[in-house]
Amino acid sequence: MSDKKPTPEELFSTIDYKASEKDWSKPHIKFKVGTYNHSGVPKNVEYLELPNARKWQPSDDDWQLPDNWKEIIIDGIKERLDKFRSLKIFMDICVRCGACSDKCHFFIGSGDPKNMPVVRAELLRSIYRNDFTTAGKILGRIAGARELTLDVLKEWFYYFYQCTQCRRCSLFCPYGIDTAEITILVRELLNLVGVNIDWVITPVANSFRTGNHLGIQPHGFADSIEFAVDELEELTGVKVEAPINRKGAEVLFVSPSADYFGTPHYYTLLGYLALFHEVGLDYTWSTFASEGGNFGSFVSHDLMKSLNMKIYAEAKRLGVKWIIGGECGHMWRVLHQYMDTINGPADFLEVPVSPITGTKFDFAKSTKMIHICEFTADLIKNNKIKLDKSRNDHWKITFHDSCNPARAMGLIDEPRFIINSTCNNFYEMPENTIKEQTFCCGSGAGLGTEENLEMRLRGGLPRANAVNFVHEKHGVNLLACICAIDKATLPPLMEYWVPGVEVAGVHEFVGNALIMKGENERKVDLRGEPIGEPEPELEEKQ
């Protein structure tokens, strides 16, 4: 953010829904600091063999595009129209009813009319009309067509990197027009001429090389898992096994890499480790597939595929029978809706069966991969683990449905069941802000950077506002979620809009409540905070 961070009151007061600008067809982007992301580092663009690696920034006047950039983009649109029926349909049938217009968190938080999903899509649609439709060719402006210019391209960059591919708009559209789909495709187009952001390019390059987006090398991975094992022993008195790259294990476990490197993700990791140990799961981690999150999916179907491929490849190499995936949002969009298509069929694996409960996870009989919440919910339902809910009594919890588990999978009741089985104080946010109608954290799809903070705080406003509602009404002090991006970006969001609310993964509660064989009496939770009393730090803040 620029010099001085505006206070929440100031930021809120700048939101203006009057759409004072009258005509959106003439682009003029001011790259205001705090509302856009830096460009991809040339070294990593090159490493990924993507076109037009160079030093540039979005705020530059000259973007150093190839001479024939327009041709490249128009050909790119043509190719994608031929490959994606979704794109053709979405370009042709929007009636501009406006049902989607105020459903986007970026519009709600910024008031910028181009952040209405329909207008975001129109930014591309107007070019489509101009070059691919009869009406547009003949009637031009009157038919809502406009020519592709550098300003249009800059506008694409600005607004298609102000979409977190959350698909909330698609839910409300009478034809299901999915701006996320359009965003992915426009980002593909931008990549064709070397226009990209670093918080996608560098994580993708890292994932490609080291298996995870943070670029953690195998020994570093082993270290952090080992560290977590020691820490868990200190907290519980139980020494758990956490095998890595072990051939012949029954299950491969893949989680987002932030789980073993970020906070509060880390407490979720401790929860996984405790749980797997307690039920005696025969599993392994992998350093090669040490990332479930797929930054490729934010920019291109090809990069998504090339990163996702590691999971099945590693399952095959290690000879496991099936796979469990950790808490992550976009990761599960890819695993649920794409993986089987892009890198399947996984015919070398077996239909997942819980070795503890015997439950056959038929709904994953083709991908052979289940969500950790499905695994745990099944354990709890079958009384296979002992839980002491009171160990989470210091938390008053609400649950944020991450966009993709909600709107791409329908994983809605599983995490709630786990929370209700491990905690005593659970409060839902207002119904228009949860489950399938959930609001995005505002920082997904590569937008979670420091330099983009103002936009993130704006985009996260609707979510934060709903949290504030339960915070004021019930004294909620913990926002639970099942997504690595959430865990990274909700804490600053809460700190800004709703101070006094912490963020945690669902398996942190499991780890807290889990009564382990041979454990010491638990005086502290996985965070090392005293159990059973409100967090002292929180009280200070209030």
Added chain:
Amino acid sequence: MNILISAAALLILILLVIVGIEAAGLEYFFGVFIPYMAVVIFLSGIIFKLIGWARSPVPFRIPTIAGQQKSLGWIKSSKLDSPATILGVVGRMVLEVLLFRSLFRNTKYETKPGQKLVYGSAKFLWIAALIFHWSFLIIILRHLRYISEPIPSLVPLLQNLDGFFQVGVPELFITNILIVVSLAFLFMRRTADPKNRYLSLTADYFPLLLILAIAITGIMMRYFTKVDIAGIKTFAMGLVSFKPVVPESINVIFYIHLFLVSSLLVYFSFSKLLHMVGVFLSPTRNLSNNNRSVRHVNPWDKPVRIHTYEEYEDEFRDKMKAAGLPLEKE
């Protein structure tokens, strides 16, 4: 601006007919040639578009899910909003197409003092859209009586229902009022709200005005300007039996009505009106949420550049060894 252009375009269309009929005596042109041409363009346009859409494959199964998935047996799944079966998808589509289910979900939010956002349901768009589309459909079906002999029994049934209140002579059809009111509302909401005004194009106002003009000319013929119904029926029957005759007695207002309908048909496949057909092909609505149990095949799937485990181990072998991690090659 957008509104002006739309209104001007409509006016030109109307003037064309008036001049054509009154001054140039082009009854045959406007009564026979144009309607035939319009129907041909309408049908071929839709077919052309459908083929175009169908040519592009659906590489990924990307339904937008609106309810609990089918997972563990004891968790109740949402059969319509997260359909795991074809039947569920059919149900979802039927509700979408006939009752505009997604639009029903519509909310609006307001900002309240103290930096609060409040969400409430917003059903007006849904109600107006539903009323408009259903009225339009019923009115079109009622018109079957002009182009069929004997008249299908559905028509009098609809007429009776529609004229249920039995007011006025000729009796007043409810749909006639509803369509005008709903169109007026749909038009107004575009102009009244700054958001909607911002996102509306000429192509949004024009069809509203065009259909409104069609409705009004129709209503005028029925209730105000007396037209020769028998003559029109003879004429319409002639058209559909491909033996066109143009009776002298037909009023110009009928030609305006007919020409605007023809314009709508021509306009259809070059415009957003295609949503009527396209909605059936929307991949976020017409696919089931069975992604993990049934594999979806992408017909253009192609290999991409990958980084294999061997390459990975080659790069990190020493470090892996030092960390005690198992290796493929020592």
